[in-house]
Amino acid sequence: MPDPTRRNVVCGLLIGLAAPGALAACSTTATQGNPPAPAGSSSSENTGSGGPSGVTLTKLSDVPVGSGLIVAGPSGKILLVRPADNEVHGLDPVCPHAGVTVAVPKKGTITCPGHGSQFDGSTGELRKGPATTGLTKIPVKISGDSVVTA
Numbered sequence: 001m002p003d004p005t006r007r008n009v010v011c012g013l014l015i016g017l018a019a020p021g022a023l024a025a026c027s028t029t030a031t032q033g034n035p036p037a038p039a040g041s042s043s044s045e046n047t048g049s050g051g052p053s054g055v056t057l058t059k060l061s062d063v064p065v066g067s068g069l070i071v072a073g074p075s076g077k078i079l080l081v082r083p084a085d086n087e088v089h090g091l092d093p094v095c096p097h098a099g100v101t102v103a104v105p106k107k108g109t110i111t112c113p114g115h116g117s118q119f120d121g122s123t124g125e126l127r128k129g130p131a132t133t134g135l136t137k138i139p140v141k142i143s144g145d146s147v148v149t150a
């Protein structure tokens with residue numbers, strides 16, 4: 001008859017070997033409702049993230065007051081609009097209707113050359129379709145004489 005102490009040790013080993021698999025199964029179940037983001041992407045959704053903060057986009061003087069400038073950001077193009085001397089906003093220049101790059105603001109209005117949608121020249125809010133939503137905001141700020149991601 002086997003030694004009861006030895007049997008307990010063997011059972012303990014079997015449980016120990018089975019437990020990691022059980023834990024892995026539990027872990028898989030726990031993440032099914034909220035899968036992790038793909039590696040290397042901070043956000044692949046159009047949530048308005050301009051990528052890392054503090055990245056210099058351009059000199060403030062390059063952004064005309066009352067209009068704007070499209071620059072290369074760390075995560076794609078950014079439309080910088082400057083409604084006032086010390087006020088700059090960042091917008092995704094990709095039209096939400098069919099993906100055409102919008103024009104810089106003129107007389108307070110951003111117009112898409114694709115099909116004529118119009119957006120507020122400061123906020124990017126929708127003024128006229130066929131687009132059904134406004135332009136996505138991208139956080140930027142003035143830092144000294146530059147415009148940087150925020």
Ligand code: FES
Pocket residue numbers: 095096097098099100112113114115116117129130131
């Ligand atoms: S792509 Fe901009 S209005 Fe159609």
